[in-house]
Amino acid sequence: MMKNKILAFAILFFGLLTLFLSSSIIFDMFGIREKEGNYVLAVVWANFIASIIYISAAYALFTNGRWAKTSLIIAVIVLIIGYIALFVHINSGGLYETKTIGAMAFRIILTLTFLILTHKFNKK
Template structure:
């Protein structure tokens, strides 16, 4: 049951993130203008993490121990991007306030995904 719930949330987050970040980068459906002062480094980090979430979901589905690695890499990318966001802000760069909370949320959720994946794959 935990595995199914994890897979559903991991796939949902991965697919929604893939759609939203690629929409901002490639300006699909005019989403870029709706995002306001987005930080390109954050959007690219989210795009890469979306792909890694989907890879991790596949690995979890197949009960592969390597499924933790994409989540570890995602967590590292997100933390580095978060640090980069604060550097960007301190240098006077434009940003949306919601980005700070969204990145903290994404880091926390990714850490939870990694924790649950580690527990599930040990069995």
Template structure:
């Protein structure tokens, strides 16, 4: 049951992340204009993480022992992007204030995915 719920959440979160970040990066559906002052490094990091969430879902579905690896990589990418965001801010570049909270939220969610994946793989 927990495995199914995790799979559904990972697939949904990964798909939405991939869609939204690629929409900003490639200016699909006018979403870029609605996002305001986005930070490209953060959007690219989110795009990569969206792919990694979907890879994790596949690995969990196939009961692969390496399923936690894409989530570890995602956390590293997000931490690097978070540091990059603060460098961007300190250089006086434009950004949206909501990005700081959104990145913190994404790191927490990814850590929860990782923790849950580890627990599920041990069973």
């Protein structure tokens, strides 16, 4: 049970950080939009949606809800769609930051790790 709580805190922290950063770009808060350079709006929105899903998955883990895995599966799908949109944007000649490619790959891998750990810790 303690593993679930630690995992829930990690997911919650990542979700809140992602929510702050993505909403700061979308709503142009704190000058973060300008600092991000050539951001791809579809990626930012995918991250924003995923952040809300992370927070719901953390809540599910805190309350022993079995739907945490489903939430994380949806987050992976949203992020993959965002990743595909990034490559469509790149192939269309759109401006982007090179770091976005690696950041999205990292985010997808981290979310898959959260999903695997959630599955492992909630086997019954």
